[in-house]
Structure formats: structure tokens, C-alpha cells
Amino acid sequence: MTFARMTAVLLPLLFICASVAAQIPGITPQSPVTFSGYVKYLPSVSIPKSGDNRYDHLLHQRFNFEYRFLNDFSFAASMRNRLFYGDSSRLPGYDRQIGFDPGYLDLSWNWLQGDRLLGNSSLDRIYFDWQPDDYKIRFGRHRIAWGIATLWNPNDLFNSDSVYDIDYTEQPGTDALLLGKTLGFASLIESVWAFADNWEKSTLACRYQFNRSGYDFQLLAGKNRNDLVAGGGFAGNIVGAGLRGEISYFLPQHADWLGRLQERSLVAAIEADHTLPGKRNSLLKGAILYISRPENPVNALSYLQLPLTTRSLSFSRWTGYAEAAFDLSALSRQTLGGSLYSDGSWYLLVSNAVSLADNWGLLLVWQHFDGRSGSLFGTDPVDRLFGRIQWSF
Numbered sequence: 001m002t003f004a005r006m007t008a009v010l011l012p013l014l015f016i017c018a019s020v021a022a023q024i025p026g027i028t029p030q031s032p033v034t035f036s037g038y039v040k041y042l043p044s045v046s047i048p049k050s051g052d053n054r055y056d057h058l059l060h061q062r063f064n065f066e067y068r069f070l071n072d073f074s075f076a077a078s079m080r081n082r083l084f085y086g087d088s089s090r091l092p093g094y095d096r097q098i099g100f101d102p103g104y105l106d107l108s109w110n111w112l113q114g115d116r117l118l119g120n121s122s123l124d125r126i127y128f129d130w131q132p133d134d135y136k137i138r139f140g141r142h143r144i145a146w147g148i149a150t151l152w153n154p155n156d157l158f159n160s161d162s163v164y165d166i167d168y169t170e171q172p173g174t175d176a177l178l179l180g181k182t183l184g185f186a187s188l189i190e191s192v193w194a195f196a197d198n199w200e201k202s203t204l205a206c207r208y209q210f211n212r213s214g215y216d217f218q219l220l221a222g223k224n225r226n227d228l229v230a231g232g233g234f235a236g237n238i239v240g241a242g243l244r245g246e247i248s249y250f251l252p253q254h255a256d257w258l259g260r261l262q263e264r265s266l267v268a269a270i271e272a273d274h275t276l277p278g279k280r281n282s283l284l285k286g287a288i289l290y291i292s293r294p295e296n297p298v299n300a301l302s303y304l305q306l307p308l309t310t311r312s313l314s315f316s317r318w319t320g321y322a323e324a325a326f327d328l329s330a331l332s333r334q335t336l337g338g339s340l341y342s343d344g345s346w347y348l349l350v351s352n353a354v355s356l357a358d359n360w361g362l363l364l365v366w367q368h369f370d371g372r373s374g375s376l377f378g379t380d381p382v383d384r385l386f387g388r389i390q391w392s393f
Helices: 003-022 094-099 300-305
Strands: 033-048 056-068 073-086 109-115 117-130 134-140 174-184 187-194 201-210 215-224 227-238 239-254 265-275 283-291 319-331 330-340 347-355 360-371 380-392
Touching: 094 109, 094 117
Parallel strands: none
Antiparallel strands: 033 056, 033 380, 056 073, 073 117, 109 117, 117 134, 134 174, 174 187, 187 201, 201 215, 215 227, 227 239, 239 265, 265 283, 283 319, 319 330, 330 347, 347 360, 360 380
8 A cells, every 4th residue: 555545544534533523522632632753963973994984964853743532542643754964875775775664554755865865754653542441452553562671672573673773762663453451450461463465474463461479471472474473571670670581482484484594593681770879870781682593694784774673683692781871960871881792793882861951952872893803793893973962842
């Protein structure tokens, strides 16, 4: 279905529902419309150990819209518009990568393309939401966050995202139908069908959440494209530290999938964090990720640019992460982090987030990718520097 056809279907439905809701006095909220967004400017430079530096600029604008027809029925849509200028726009296939939409509907389009220019718009949220009593029904493109941990999420079957991406805080959405029911305190059951062009590419899964002895647990099972999948996760605390974990097991239905050999894979992650007392609000975090059958990327650049799945959260069997974050002042927070991979690669992160004024923020980031000889990041070492200024409304 094209964007024009989808608009032709949704807009009449939107106006019909609005007119029906307007005829029922006292049902709609006083302020049924919510509108927000931001404008960001992100200059960056990539400094490889060998080769020329790559300079880029990104102007990023976002709209978030919600209309509540009734107390329990609403419509939401979000669009992001991006204008790229710089050296990356000249890379082969960069325009296809930016314009690629993995959903059932193609809601991303490149509207400007020049020598070093690329303009793109995409609808990453557009859905109806109905929550009568203890039930929840959501249909359209929306975020389905089944992950429990904060860094790596083997349970997040629908919306895997990269830990290296500093600009997409909302994270991608999925074209899906979600049915859920609250069963009691910290307990619910959800079923999701993420539709695709055919059954082989679709995802259908269920999860059950519950609480026992102060810990939150979840169990999930289903079909994730070519894989049958089962897993679970937990969250709680031990001796004053937060503790979270997730595990998923993937069993391929076909040995060959899209021209690539498929194998069984176990993906598991565990993390802990602890907030230290004091005015600095210091946080220490550590995490470990295990993938029994990690994918073998062609090079570091292809791995950093390709969209991730739960199977490819890392390129090595074992990955460790450590982080320390603290407030330099009431308006400035510093983060120091790094990952170590079993192939000998390493990744370092230094960032500082500053509140400049009401609705204004500044983010400075340094990323360093390196490693021993022959490792993925060690083969193509690079430093990436970012500076982002954001105005929210």
C-alpha cells in the first residue's frame, strides 16, 4: 500500500470518528489535542586512523501529534524530517539506507538529493489506540518495547536498536496489531502480530508479565520471521543494586533464509546498576551480552550502519560493558562508558549533556572504535565526534 492510499483510508476514518465523538457530550477531554516536537542540529566528524576525515551536518525536526476522541480511544502520528549535508551523502547506497523503510507500509521517502545533500521524511508512528477497562488494542505503526534491560534487549523482538546511535531516542516503530489485557498488579498478557508481505517475514508473539517476591518477570514465545523463539526476562534488585536480565532462543524454520545460512542461536544479557549516595547522583552500570552464533559482518562500517536484530546485537560471542555517570552540576551530566568484545575490539564513549535553558539542550559525544590487530574495530579504527543542540516544543 502506498502512502497516498494509506492516507485516503485513514483520513476519512479519522474525521468520521471525530464527528461521532463530538456528538457525545462530556465524553471527550477538555484538551483532546496534544502537539509537541523538537528541532535539532547535529554536526559531526569521523576521523579514521587511515584515510580522509568525513564531515557531516544533520538538521533534524520532529512532530508528535495525538488526538483523543474519547477517554479510552485516541489516534497518534509522529513524523521526522531530516536534512543531511556532508561527505556521508556521497557514499554509495547512502540514500537507499536513509530512505529504507523496513515496515509493511513504505512511509519513508527521499525528497531532496544533490551532490552532498539528502532530504528525507518518514512517519515512524501512526496508530489508533483503544484501552477500554483492562484491555488494550493498538493498530498501526507504533513502538513495541518488550525489553527489560536498558542496554541490550534479547526480548525486544520488534524494535531492536543500536547502542551506537545517539540521535534516535524515540527508536523505530513496527507495523502491527497489539492485543493486551491487564490481569492484576504488575501482571498482563499481550499478543502482537507484526504483519509483512508474506507469512515468512511476519512476526507473531505473545508475552506474559507477572510479579513474584518483589521481582518482575516475563515469558514470551512465538515466531520471529524465520525463527521460532522462546525466552524470558526479569527485573529486581539485590543488595541495593538494580538487576535485570533477558534471554531468547531462536530456532530457524528454514536452514537458508534470504540467501544466508541460518543456525540456532541463544542470546542472553544481564546488567546491574547502583546509584551512589551524594549530590552528584552518580550511577555505576555493568552489563554482559552472550550470543552463541554471532553474525560475521563484512566490516565495521557496514555493521554500524545496518539495522540490528535481536540476533545481531553484537558481532562477538561475548561483549562486556561498563559505565559511570555523574552530575558535574545541576544542569550538566557526564557519562563515561566502554565495551570490550571477545574478538579483541573495544569501544569507548564520553558524553556530556547540558541543559542550556528551558526546552534547550546541548549534547557533546566522543566515540572511539579500536581493537587489536585483526579484530573488527581494530581493522578500521575511527573516532567520531558529535555536537547536538536541541530545542523542544
